[in-house]
Amino acid sequence: MANLTSIAGQKSNRWVTWILYAVILVITFLILYPFWYCVSYSLSSSKAVMTQNVTFIPIGFTWENYIKVFKQNNLGNSFVISVFRTLGGIVGTLLVTGLAAYAISKPTLPGRRWISIFMIIPMYISGGLIPTYVWMFQLHLVNNFWVFVLPNCFWAFNMLLMRTYFEGIPASLEESARLDGASELRILFQIIIPLSMPIIAVIAMYSGVWQWNAWYDAMLYITSAKLKPLQAILQEMIKASSTSMTQMAQSGGKAAQSQGSPEAVRMATLVFTTLPIICIYPFFQKYFVQGVMIGAVKA
Amino acid sequence: MKEKRTDSQKRELKREIAKHRGLYLFLVPAFVALIIFAYIPMAGVVMSFMDYDLIKGPFHSPWVGFEHFQEFLTDPEFWHALGNTIGINGLSIIIGFPLPIALAIAIFSMKDGIFKRVTQTISYLPHFVSWVVVGGLVYKILDMDTGAVNSMIRFFGGQPIAFMREPSWFWFVIITVCIWKELGWNTIIYLAALSGIDAEQYEAALVDGANGWHRLIYITIPSILPIVGLMLIMTVGNLINSNGSASFDAVYNLRNALTATSSDTLDYFIFSQGVQHNELSYAAAAGFVQGLVSLCLVMSANAISRKTQGYGAF
Known part of the structure; x- marks a missing residue:
């Protein structure tokens, strides 16, 4: 089926296939990157993120944020x-x-x-x-x-x-x-x-x-x-930090590190909250898709 | 003669009901749940014609007629919220609707294999992450000082952008995030339609020397056009209710006081008036009108779909 619709095989159009795969690769990367970033951030030390920006890999790798999460x-x-x-x-x-x-x-x-x-x-x-x-x-x-x-x-x-x-x-x-x-x-x-x-x-x-x-x-x-x-605890943490950001901006103060819990700890809580879903995701993904299909047939 | 027959029919029906009494028992929990959690709140909209007081309760609060309706219809905040809701949902349909179709066609043209499967698995993932988590992610990644996006902008020599503090950026943020979250998930229905295309059509086209572009234009797109039409009509039906991009989920977790002017949507207006300011009847009245209008939209969307496509959702 797929090889009939794909353009591969026709030499003149091979570059179209390459563009297609490149675009899909970029989209997949954009979908995945926020999760990747969040995990890297949660594994970075609170001190290191003050001076350096996290992009792909954790800076000053540490588990301390997760330990703090469990101590909350x-x-x-x-x-x-x-x-x-x-x-x-x-x-x-x-x-x-x-x-x-x-x-x-x-x-x-x-x-x-x-x-x-x-x-x-x-x-x-x-x-x-x-x-x-x-x-x-x-x-x-x-x-x-x-x-x-x-x-x-x-x-x-x-x-x-x-x-x-x-x-x-x-x-x-x-x-x-x-x-x-x-x-x-x-x-x-x-x-x-x-x-x-x-x-x-x-x-x-x-x-x-x-x-x-x-x-x-x-x-x-x-x-x-x-x-x-x-989810409610996590939401309170996020709202508290966005409120402190708001107050800082309104009072005209120069934006510094937001108050409340350190950002890296917040990211660790976020990962911890999502982890159960990610862990069972490979198993239930197939069933969810089936559910949508049955629903679509009904409609 | 006739009476006798209806009599026997009645007896027949009674016998049928008696025969199925076990099944009726199975329906009882669902009926109780529906009456308590769906139908009584529906009847509860009468509170929008009262000055509802939590302590006095439904039977002792005074009736005020259409006062609250007149009040919110002259409230500029309400119109502002309606404008934001239609703006966010409308723009997100225009920008976000074609993307899953394109992605579905792209995924469909990939060779079956591990790369295709991994792509699909990753693209569905954000759908299963809670809006609270997405809110936290977005705040971090778009942070003005330490966020990844602004680090990138600075790296290329640009000025950092206050995504989460400037009202003018809010629509951009919420629409992008909604697309990011549901893009992959929304491809499923189109992928189902695409896999239903008869392979013989493609074989015949190959024999006739059609190239990839021709096959896309003359076979692939026309084959999924009915489902595209149906989805479009249904999406437009959600223009002012809580199922669009301006859902309470998205708005509540992405907004803050700084972006209020562009992030106060209808759902948020109702929440803030009713729950935060305790103007219960006033908020209920606004919610009642929102519900009525969105029901009309959904019904007409459905009627249009029945007329043009031959089938609707109900």
Whole structure:
């Protein structure tokens, strides 16, 4: 396929191919460089970065910034919060969204169409930030761990992905089990779930990555330091340094090193926060792409 | 006769429902979640017609009619925020929309192999990094004194640029960052369309002596045109809502007080009025109008797509 479209092989156009590969190389470099820079910076000594600029390799290589990251008071605690919200989100989504998707995938279910519409409407219409914000206060979900999990248990888009998958499982498999008198729950656990591991993996990773990266709910609903996930702690560090930069610029002072935590420590925290995603990325990348494909076919 | 039949139909339906009661039980958690976290907040927009007070609650806050709507429609800050939202999203469509198509065609024409796979893997990576992390990266890399970009500018003898402090640079920064983050990810859908092209077309073209350029113009591009059209319509539908480049995610993590004049978007306006200044009903009213208008945009985008492409998202 690819060799039919590529221009290689035609001698006169070989230079086009070289330009193509060069452009792609440059783009790939530009996408990767910020990460590279950040890692190099986090491995540079705080003293060295005052006088020299980091470009590619760390200057004054040291692990001290990472040691400081682990010594920060709340970091261990917020790591635990992040892990728990990720696990809670995955379990909640699989249970609530998965069960609903399974029920909806049955063509014989009376009222199936209306139930689907009821579930999809919130993809297009929402109450907006403020009514939700006020409602969370009334539900006593402010400064409550469950604010991370409960509102994110049902995702219409994931429901559609799972429904499409379940619809593809041959009905004959469960017919025979039903004739043997198996209950709905038993059919689900003994026949459907073992056959659905690929889509379960996709949805688990979708909601896991989303939960790990989420910051918005913590910023709005959590003020207690004990409940802040990693992203919230990192955001506070970044906001503190940008605020000090702002104040310095407004007071007309010559911009010096920004106050707050040293930049190299901030970069190390940033790397530490992203590391879990990077580590599992090679494994889940393939599944994510599949998810987009199924979604595209639906649309 | 007729009545009897509907009677038996009713009985049939009852039997069907009874037969599926296990499945209905499976739907209960989703229904509860949807009602609590989606439908009640939807009903909550009535608070924009009240002077909502957190302590008095929804049943004791006074009604004020359209007062808040009149108020924000005459608020220059609101129009300013609307202008920034449309500006950022509009420019980012014009600049950012064609890029993933070009990259997808480029990746598609590469020989299968390790280089192609690595390119794709790297290009999807920024999509999975949180906006908080991206914000931190951007602040560092564009820092006026020690950032990599300004080091480069200085190296080539230029004057350092205050990217994160000058309002005039904010649109450039946010659009570039959004393109950087989603460029690779957005190629996926075009790559899917490209791999669906019938190989025989290319073979026939080769036999007819068409060169690479001809194949691109006459086969590749026309084949993906329908999906390009669909994506364009959908993107334009997001012009004022929170799914475009001016998303709250991007704006909140990249803005600061110095760049406020060019970074206060609609979402930020609503957040700042409602959450920071506690003007809950006022912000809810603005959010209600934003929601209505963006729903109209999405619906018309969908209708256009149905008319011209023969299918829509719903």
